Amino acid sequence: MNLLYLLLAVVQVLIGLHFIMPLILWIAGRFTGKKRPVTQAYEADYAVIVTAYQQVSLIPLVVDSILKSNYASYIIYVVADNCDISDLKFDDPRVVILRPPEVLASNTKSHFYAINRFERAHERLTIIDSDNLVHAEYFNALNRAFDQGYQAVQGVRAAKNLDSTYACLDEAGDIYYRLVDRKLMYEAGSSAALSGSGMAFTLQLYRSCLENNEISGAGFDKILQYEILNRGERIAFAEEAIVYDEKTTKTDQLVNQRSRWINTWFKYLYLGFKLMLKSVYRLSWNQFLFSILLVRPPLFMLMIISFLLFVTDLFLMPLFALYWVVAIVVFFTFVFRALSHFKADEKIYKSLKNAPLFIYFQLMALLKVRKANKISVATEHYYEEKISK
Structure with a gap:
């Protein structure tokens, strides 16, 4: 039973790591992120x-x-x-x-x-x-x-x-x-x-x-x-x-698009593990960090899995539930940090209350993932705009 709890804890740490990753990257950037000197400045073709x-x-x-x-x-x-x-x-x-x-x-x-x-x-x-x-x-x-x-x-x-x-x-x-x-x-x-x-x-x-x-x-x-x-x-x-x-802008457009994206993540998931192994062999920080990004599930999947694990912890490992509280606090801190840094429109802030509905449609997309490549190779465009003179 102790081994089962240990395995459950390890799995949760690895999954929750994706929510804490922004903080890790931010800290790492304070030490490793150095701008390269300009090698040549010219107007390329x-x-x-x-x-x-x-x-x-x-x-x-x-x-x-x-x-x-x-x-x-x-x-x-x-x-x-x-x-x-x-x-x-x-x-x-x-x-x-x-x-x-x-x-x-x-x-x-x-x-x-x-x-x-x-x-x-x-x-x-x-x-x-x-x-x-x-x-x-x-x-x-x-x-x-x-x-x-x-x-x-x-x-x-x-x-x-x-x-x-x-x-x-x-x-x-x-x-x-x-x-x-x-x-x-x-x-x-x-x-x-x-x-x-x-x-x-x-x-x-x-x-x-x-x-x-x-x-x-x-x-x-x-x-x-x-x-x-x-x-x-x-x-x-x-x-x-x-x-x-x-x-x-439309639900069917959203479901079809996300279905293709989810299909693509599953299809190329192996590249993340492949790059991770190479990064360890080559001692490459660039490749290692990027491999973690490649194996990360889509955000809505992470949130659903994390919620289920949090509920499980309330019954089996109550203290470990605090880990999820910290992870989600870090995640939302960087969500609002991102919106602030890139000067998000007020409409975007107001739309956040509808995020559960957005997750629902992505779940619908997940159900269509096997047929994703048969839907279309391009997203149909509905937004129209006049050319400015």
């Missing part, structure tokens, strides 16, 4: 890859935002996969429209379709989703990270729409992950997690990581970040490199 699948209605908006950026050295490659491009017309020579003759239904295939048709030898590439808008200083902020010698940089994906409770809660979760998985991880001497868009790489690194890697379904960013870390590189976090991202 970017390939901007914008991927669209079936929908192109938002393409004029994202292209317009890029063309209005305070930067000149780039070419935009719009890969319109399985799209009608008859109405896509741009006068600017920096915009190239590519329509694959066959359906690709894959992020990486779209990326390499563009790479193989680059009009010149770009030094760097940045990946933007069709529903994104780009901040005017996006490229300059990326350059400041690259100038420190990094070959991979993740920027910020901030909400462009907060027009529903679900969009606000979606952004609240993103803000928490932005602080913990990107800012604190990076400052602690590890790497910022990739988020699918608003990220940039040297062309050489991107090709070496994915060119010979056949990836099906969602989650190319999971493979990419593993490959980058496996090569001993760090992913920098550029807090001022901002793209504005469309947040989920």
Whole structure:
């Protein structure tokens, strides 16, 4: 019986560690997070890859935002996969429209379709989703990270729409992950997690990581970040490199999207354990911290499991229930710290009271996880906005 209690205690410590992790990273950042000196400062040439699948209605908006950026050295490659491009017309020579003759239904295939048709030898590439808008200083902020010698940089994906409770809660979760998985991880001497868009790489690194890697379904960013870390590189976090991202507004949209994300976590969970073993062998702090992030379950799963363990402790190990109280206090402290640091809109604070409903829909997504790859390869966009003149 004592062995059973010991095993239960160990399991709880490991699970609760994910709630305490922000505090550990914050403390580590005070000692290990040193900014690299600038190795070279110049205006690099970017390939901007914008991927669209079936929908192109938002393409004029994202292209317009890029063309209005305070930067000149780039070419935009719009890969319109399985799209009608008859109405896509741009006068600017920096915009190239590519329509694959066959359906690709894959992020990486779209990326390499563009790479193989680059009009010149770009030094760097940045990946933007069709529903994104780009901040005017996006490229300059990326350059400041690259100038420190990094070959991979993740920027910020901030909400462009907060027009529903679900969009606000979606952004609240993103803000928490932005602080913990990107800012604190990076400052602690590890790497910022990739988020699918608003990220940039040297062309050489991107090709070496994915060119010979056949990836099906969602989650190319999971493979990419593993490959980058496996090569001993760090992913920098550029807090001022901002793209504005469309947040989920409808329940079916939310369930389908989260179902794909949960499926991706299960699918690539093995990479976390693989990287953890390598980090121990290589004595790599960067890889070790990042491996913990990779094995962490989605937040709603962690909260449900933790609640069940807390209730169990009330009957079997009452004193151990205090551990969960401390863990949850730390977690919520950093939730509000994140909202404060990134200046969250008042709507987001008000939406938090509906968090249990948001968790419920993610449970519904979990039930659909086996069919996730059959739902769709892209999130359908509902938010509309006019191009500013």
